[in-house]
Amino acid sequence: MDAPPLMLFGPDRSAERVVRPRRALRAGVSQVFAAVVGLALGLLLPRIDGGYQVTAVRVVDVLKVSGVGVLSVATLIFSLLFLVVQWAAGNFSHRLLLFRSDPVVWRVFALVVGLLVYSVTATLAIGSHRTVSVAVPTTALVLTGAALVLVRKLQLTALRSIQLAHVLADVRQRGQKVLRALYQEDTESDAGEARRLPDVTSTVVWGGDTVLLAQVDVLRLVRTATRADVVVVLKVLVGTALQPGDVVAEVRGGRVPDAEVLTTVVGDVERAFHQDPMLAFRLLSDIGLRALSPAINDPATAVQVLDATEGLLRLIAPGDLGDRSIADEAGAVRVVLRLPSWEDFLRVGLDDMCRAASDAPMVLSHVRELLVRLRTRAREDRRPSLDERLVWVEEELAARHPPFLGGGTGR
Incomplete structure (x- = not known):
């Protein structure tokens, strides 16, 4: 058996992002860390004797307001998370976890936990003090402002997660990122x-x-x-x-x-984008199949999905696909990483949607144009698989929808 082509990686190469496993800081760990920092600040800052001092009673009022606001923010976070995930799963795909897996979700909650712990701890630490350092309310205001900024970002992220165009763009961009890393030029x-x-x-x-x-x-x-x-x-x-x-x-x-x-x-239990070049194709196909289902019957959405899929296919059509070898520092091949083939991408990205679009002439017509454009960019050895699908699409159009055989996409 011959070794597949080498995958080159290093600090200045895109493959470095995928050969290392992505171990993001877990939500629970980040919350514990934020709580510890809040506890430390709440205990230490009230002990500062020097500098500008403010009345302790007013500072306690500020801390109480911050604590109540934190509870409201936490409620908002969970409401957004539940509603957006439920809506996206019901309307796009149950495998679509873009919002739930976004780091901004657990970062916001960690900051909320830290602020809550700080407010409670500082209130108790002040005790019977008549005055405290201005650092105590200043820290509370800074943390509250940071929380509000992140909450606004969370809201915008949630709104993007329920808009089709943004979802398709996010899926395509994540797919392109892993494809460029694995099938680097x-x-x-x-x-x-x-x-x-x-x-x-x-x-x-x-x-x-x-x-x-x-x-x-x-x-x-x-x-x-x-x-x-x-x-x-x-x-x-x-x-x-x-x-x-x-x-x-x-x-x-x-x-x-x-x-x-x-x-x-x-x-x-779930797939992740980090090393999975097929996930973007799977998600796009899921969204397109749901749009073409009799219950939805939204061919225009399927056309948008095909545009995103074409962007991914055009990226890999001219280059080398298949497995990759990874060598050690001495240049000896040590690992062969199995990767999808050209047929795998076509099967997941196009074939299911083509079958489901038999009664949707606008979609079939767009598939035909997609295949024609893709054929001009694909390598010679990949054109037969495109030609085979192109013949099938034209036969379907001729048999079921003759007027669309020479027409456009109908958009």
Whole structure:
């Protein structure tokens, strides 16, 4: 087996964003951190004796108002979160988690928790003091202002999450980001003889519960393979389900404990954009299929979805697709990352919508124009798959909607 083309990564390359697993600060950890900071400030600031002093009674009133306002902000956050997620799932896709996963949600709540803890702690710490440092109310006002700024940002984010154009743009941009990182333009393969991979010596089998392969800690896997002087070939795509007994990877050229390979596999109950190039296509297809369902019957939305899908397909049509090799510092291939093929992207991005659009001539006509434009950008070896779909679309138009065969999109 020949090694696939190398994926180049480093501090100045886009692939660095995807080979490292994304471990964002969890909401619970951020809230605990904010609470600890609020507690520390609430205990320390009232002890400041020097500087400008203000009446303690007025400061306590300010802190009480801040505390009541914090409770109102927290209520607003949860209301927005529940309503927006519910609305987006019902109208777009149950897999669409753009707003819920946005860092601004848990950052706002963490700041609210910190401000609440600070207000309560400072009020108790003031106690019977007649005057306190002006730093106490100033800190409360600064934190309140920061909370209001973030709440406004949260509201704007929530409003964007229920607008179709913004949702499609966000999905397309996130998809383009991971596609550029995985299928980077500076990906190189050896100009001479292709690298040959060693023979398979063992397989790594998934023994846990059913999970989705959300991410792979590629750098850790490279280090593990380097220490054992082996090549690890991943056999599953990021975003697919791992069932007990599934083969996760092949080990070539030696032995490595299964546990060391499996610890680099990050499982979850939901897919994530970070290393999943197919997720954007899946979400766009979901939105388009829902729009074409008999209950919705909104072909104009399906046309907008096709425009976003075309933007993703045009990005990868001219370049190299398929699996990628990742080498160690010495240049030896250590990991082969499995990635989708051109047919995979077409199948998920177009085929389901084409079938669902049989009774929607405006959509079929737009698909035909999409395929014609895409054919001019695609590599020669990818045109037959586009031609096959183009023939099917034209036959459907000729049989079901002859007037649209020579027309436009009808937008």
